[in-house]
Amino acid sequence: MLKVFKYTLIDLARNRFVLGYALLMLFVAEGLFFVEDDPTKALLSLVQVVMALVPLIALVFTIVYSYDSLEFTQLLAVQPIARRSILAGQLLALCTALLVAQGFGLGLPLIVHLPNMAALMLSLAGSGLVLVFTALGLLIALKQREKARGVGVGLTVWFLFVLVYDALLMALMFSFSDHPIEPYVVPLAALNPVDMGRILVMLQVDLAAMMGYSGAVYKHFFGSLGGIAVAAVVLLLWFVGPTLFSFRTFRRKDL
Amino acid sequence: MAEPRITFTDVGKRYGKLWALRDLNVAFHPGEVVMVIGPNGSGKTTLIKCLLGLVRPTTGSITVNGEVIGTDPIYRKAIGYMPQISQFPAALTIGQLLDMMRDIRGLNEAVIDDRLITELGLDGQLDKRLSDLSGGTRQKVSAVLAFRSKPEILVMDEPTAGLDPVSASKVLGHAAEVRERGGTVLITSHLMEEVETLADRIAYLEDGQLRFILPMQEVLQSTGQQRLAKALPLLLERKVTTGMNA
Numbered sequence: 060m061l062k063v064f065k066y067t068l069i070d071l072a073r074n075r076f077v078l079g080y081a082l083l084m085l086f087v088a089e090g091l092f093f094v095e096d097d098p099t100k101a102l103l104s105l106v107q108v109v110m111a112l113v114p115l116i117a118l119v120f121t122i123v124y125s126y127d128s129l130e131f132t133q134l135l136a137v138q139p140i141a142r143r144s145i146l147a148g149q150l151l152a153l154c155t156a157l158l159v160a161q162g163f164g165l166g167l168p169l170i171v172h173l174p175n176m177a178a179l180m181l182s183l184a185g186s187g188l189v190l191v192f193t194a195l196g197l198l199i200a201l202k203q204r205e206k207a208r209g210v211g212v213g214l215t216v217w218f219l220f221v222l223v224y225d226a227l228l229m230a231l232m233f234s235f236s237d238h239p240i241e242p243y244v245v246p247l248a249a250l251n252p253v254d255m256g257r258i259l260v261m262l263q264v265d266l267a268a269m270m271g272y273s274g275a276v277y278k279h280f281f282g283s284l285g286g287i288a289v290a291a292v293v294l295l296l297w298f299v300g301p302t303l304f305s306f307r308t309f310r311r312k313d314l
Numbered sequence: 315m316a317e318p319r320i321t322f323t324d325v326g327k328r329y330g331k332l333w334a335l336r337d338l339n340v341a342f343h344p345g346e347v348v349m350v351i352g353p354n355g356s357g358k359t360t361l362i363k364c365l366l367g368l369v370r371p372t373t374g375s376i377t378v379n380g381e382v383i384g385t386d387p388i389y390r391k392a393i394g395y396m397p398q399i400s401q402f403p404a405a406l407t408i409g410q411l412l413d414m415m416r417d418i419r420g421l422n423e424a425v426i427d428d429r430l431i432t433e434l435g436l437d438g439q440l441d442k443r444l445s446d447l448s449g450g451t452r453q454k455v456s457a458v459l460a461f462r463s464k465p466e467i468l469v470m471d472e473p474t475a476g477l478d479p480v481s482a483s484k485v486l487g488h489a490a491e492v493r494e495r496g497g498t499v500l501i502t503s504h505l506m507e508e509v510e511t512l513a514d515r516i517a518y519l520e521d522g523q524l525r526f527i528l529p530m531q532e533v534l535q536s537t538g539q540q541r542l543a544k545a546l547p548l549l550l551e552r553k554v555t556t557g558m559n560a
Contacts, residue, residue, distance in 0.1 A: 066406060066414040073405035130401035134459075137366040138418050139391040310385075313329075313369040 063135065063148025064155075071156035074124075080116050080157065084164025087112075098173040099264065102181065106260050109165065109185045110253050111221050114192040118213040121153055121196025126206040133314045146309045150197055150302065157189045177263035180287075184256035187294040191252045192217075194301040201308045224251045252297040255290040262287060317380070319344050319467060319498045320365065324374035327360050327522075334360040336522045338374070344466075347489065347499040347512050348527070351546075352519035358502045361519065362469055365500070366395060378467070391419065394465030394492075396485075398472040400456035404445035408436060408455055411444060415459050430458045433484050450476045457485045461492075468492045468499045474508050486512055510542040518550070525550070 071077055087108055095101035125132075128149070135145045165185055169178040196213060203209035228247060232240065248254045318341035325338040335357045342348055350358050363369040364376060367383060367390060375382050378389045402411055416426065431437050434454040444452065453476040460468060468489060474482035489499050490512055503509045510530065517527040526549075530542070537552075539545035 062414065062417045066410065067403065069410060070403035070405045128401075128403070130397070130399050131403055133368060134395070134397065134402075135418070136368055137390055137393065137395045138415070139387045139389075139420075140418050141385075141387050311370070314363070 060144040060147045060151070063140070063145055064151045065148075067149050067152035068155055071124075071152055074156070076120055076123075077156050077160050080120070081160035081164040084112075084161060085168065086164075088165055088168035092168060092172040099177070102169075102173055102177055103264065105165075105169075106181060106257065109181060110188070110257050113161070113185050113188045114221060114253060115214075115217050117157055117189050117192035118196040118199070118217050119210060120157070121193045122200045122209045122213045123206070124153065125149075125197060125200035126209060129314075136314050142310055143306055146197075146306060150193070150305070153197070154190055154193050157193060158186055161185055161189055177260060180263045181260045184259040184294075187259070187291070187298075188252060188256045191294060191297040191301075194298050194305065198301040198305045198308065201305055201312060220251055220253045225254065228254075249289070249293045252294055255293045255297070259287060259290045259294075262290075316344050318342060318377075319379060320500075321377040322361075322364075322374065323377070325361075325364060325371045325376060326373035327357075327364060327369060328372040333522050335364065335371075338524055340517065340524055340527055342498050342500060344496045344498055345493055346514040347493050347501065348515045348517055349506075349509050349513035349530075350500060350502045350517045350519065351504075351506065352525075356519040357522040358519055359471065360522070362471055362500065362502065366390070366393065366469060391463075392466040394460040394463060394468045396456050396460035396468075396470040396473050398475060400449075400452040402444040402452065402455070404443070406444055407441050408444065408447075409440035411455065412440070412458070412462070415462070419463055421463055425464060426462055427464050428458070428462065430454075430461055430484070430488060434458065434481050450478065450481070453477050454481060457481075457488075461488050464495075465492065466497050468497060470499070470501045470503075472503055472505075473501060474503065474505055482508060506542045506546075513542075516542065516546075518546075 088105055091101040091104050091108070092098060095104065132145065132149070136142060162182075166182050169182055195216060199212050199216065200209050203212055228244070228251075231247075232244060248258075320342040322338045322340045325335060326333060327335040334355075338357075338361065350361060352358050360369065364371050365378075365383075367387065377383070379392065381389060383389050406414070412431075431440075434457065436451070436454055436458065439447075439451070444455070447455070457473070457477075460470065470489065473485055473489070477485065486509065489501070492499050493512075493514075499512075501509055501513070513530050515527055515529050516533050518525045528549075533542065533545050533549055534540065537545040537548040539548065
């Protein structure tokens with residue numbers, strides 16, 4: 060696995076898309092800190108950007124890279140190496156490359172402009188989303204034979220998680236606002252990793268209005284430490300679940 | 315004849331409703347080159363992919379060196395593979411790719427056969443990125459990878475496609491060497507005249523079934539032809555007329 064990881068990472072380190080991602084994040088983060096006088100306000104804007112952009116980039120890049128590497132993956136699969144090692148090496152390399160790019164593009168400006176707990180949490184939440192959506196992207200690429208269809212499914216998944224899900228959840232909560240539905244909203248919000256990422260950050264910033272309805276409920280129920288723990292576990296499950304499915308799919312897949 | 319190195323027993327492969335390979339029973343022996351031919355969609359690639367473990371047969375089993383192949387990848391240590399399409403990680407150099415495959419296969423320098431690197435003129439290009447290579451040069455890299463571990467079993471899918479005649483001749487020369495040292499070579503190719511001088515037997519697939527597998531000399535003698543391209547249609551016509559199968 061480590062051999063596949065090492066050389067895939069070398070390849071990804073020179074990938075223009077990965078370098079572009081790092082520069083884009085750097086440009087956005089620096090730009091927001093530049094135009095906002097209050098770094099906390101810049102952070103809040105950055106949260107919205109990260110929650111939308113990171114899942115999109117991780118999904119689309121992973122799907123496209125996986126399809127473009129198909130012939131080489133076939134070549135690896137005819138070597139005396141287990142398929143799980145190939146997939147683990149590739150997944151690890153993809154995650155590492157995107158995390159390093161994000162660390163450079165997002166982590167550095169945060170350290171420079173706002174070295175506090177909320178900024179750290181944004182970095183961690185962004186990293187969690189990279190892992191989750193890279194795992195989801197890999198699963199989509201393995202399940203769909205055609206590249207165009209894979210990208211289409213990826214964009215649909217992104218649209219559902221980033222836009223549709225929260226809108227539906229809010230509509231549900233407003234519709235039943237006269238009923239005690241909080242116990243049901245908490246697990247419903249937990250189904251969305253983007254909400255989880257947002258909650259992780261917003262629990263560190265005392266601005267409940269920015270949290271969205273589901274985030275507010277989380278704060279009410281768990282307070283800071285409890286919320287962080289639950290959100291972190293949910294993000295972990297969102298990474299582990301698709302990854303396990305990917306391994307199962309790849310083991311049986313005709314290449 | 316020696317024990318078969320590769321045996322297909324009742325092997326079938328179905329994609330959805332389509333059987334790409336059906337009831338394949340065939341053995342390949344040490345020290346022979348078998349040319350697998352047939353029209354597009356006849357099952358040649360599926361046969362190769364089954365042997366390489368890229369696809370799982372729907373029915374039957376495949377034995378390599380006496381062991382039924384399953385999920386354990388270790389049997390592939392014996393196999394060198396040259397695919398028809400050579401796509402590599404774009405940002406790696408040729409040298410890095412060779413190192414990667416050496417590491418993955420666990421080869422030590424003493425057993426590596428790197429003669430093809432020089433013979434195909436790649437020795438001055440090891441620092442070149444794979445994305446900068448032409449299709450033909452990528453195919454040369456692919457050939458180097460296939461032969462590097464001195465494989466017992468060599469599988470080549472359209473090996474001369476994209477190669478210049480001199481390079482193609484060198485690659486086929488190395489395939490002949492594999493046979494000389496007791497290896498088994500399977501080649502699929504549409505360019506019969508390039509490969510026919512090398513082949514000991516011809517396996518003909520059609521609609522996923524093995525129509526026949528015959529010694530090359532028998533194919534030529536029985537049809538009175540000198541070249542496979544002319545002998546094959548005559549043989550197929552005869553076999554259709556007589557209703558013979560493999």
